[in-house]
Amino acid sequence: MEERGDIAHSPGAESHDPFSKLLDYTRVSAARVAGIYQYFPVFESAQCPVIKHEGRDVIMLGTNSYLGLATHPDVKAAMHRAIDEYGSACSGSPLLNGTLDIHRELASRLARFSGKEDALLYSTGYQANVGALSAILGRHDIVVMDKRSHASLVDGARLSGAKLARYEHNDLESLEAQLKRHSGQPVLVVTDSLFSMEGTVADLPGIVGLARRYGARLMLDESHAIGVLGARGAGAAESFGLVDAVDLIMGTFSKSLASVGGFVAGSRKVIDSLRHLSRGHVFSASLPPAAVAATLAALDIVERDGSLRERLASNAAFLAGGLRSLGFEVGAAEGPIVPVHCGHELLALSAYRKLFEDGVFVNPVLHPAVPKGCELLRVSLMATHDEATLSRALDIFARARTPWWPAPHARRKDA
């Protein structure tokens, strides 16, 4: 019997301590012992192409600020103005006392941007997915979701009590099998548009075709595609010309839009009901004015400056090509996300650490974010990177490469 805190705990025996899952959690301590733990890195500068870490310059290849707008002078000026005018916070729910004129402006702006009648704001993208799905669905509904969809979509579906049926990543046969299995029942198909870890773009024309054939509704998480895909940067639905075929478009402000918060856009009736029924909207304080103003300013830039998207695409192509010619296995890279296959968590963590020490920051992606054997380094580009910086990063990657990368027995990167 051990004493941990003030509750008796017998290893092996059924624990009566509600903290037992935490107390028995050893994955992190094992990585610390092995000297390969480096999560929660602390940066001393803004998210720019080169950041400061422990006083050193490090090339940033691991941010979601794809367009580099978090340091754009227009975005910063808009935040300053909003603080001067509205103060730092709203201190209340949008339903009762937390709605400002700029919240209204942002919601209608996002509705227009997404090609929908109305939009609803949430304080984070996570909250938007959990808040929307848990309000839309009930225990008699079926949610058919891509296996690699974001955790917030899974959590929203779980909270709703609906039956969660998963299909293989971007696999239309597997999607159709699920739709057949549940035909005649109320089904919502849910998918990310640009997958955050794999860098793949959902086969939206195929998904829309199947959803129509089986009478299912469709919700699309455009978090990583906003600012990146589509003629106006509105996302994958825009780039495929399928905005009208998608019932609900969701997005976050925490990536290209250089702020924090999220939204869901759809028909007037659906959004108005969500506005009153979605607990994540009703029971949480409104976005701070500065975050709203930053999002509005970033949207202005996204809509008026298509050259940022072009630079981002050419930076991603340059780096993905360079990594491939160094012999790395690089995934789809259909947007700014370039996945470098590792195939084992020890390799992903040790490579991450080595690159970081040598001056490149990337994100190690482990199970459960990807299946076991598909661990990878998630490399992401910014429109503001220049070729000289990316070439320096490639030199550092070349030095970090080992003969056992990807790991022996790794699953195929797209498995």
Ligand SMILES: Cc1ncc(COP(=O)(O)O)c(C=O)c1O
């Ligand atoms: C696909 C996707 N959806 C939703 C979210 C949640 O967004 P937020 O960071 O605004 O909570 C993320 C964030 O990582 C995401 O990648």
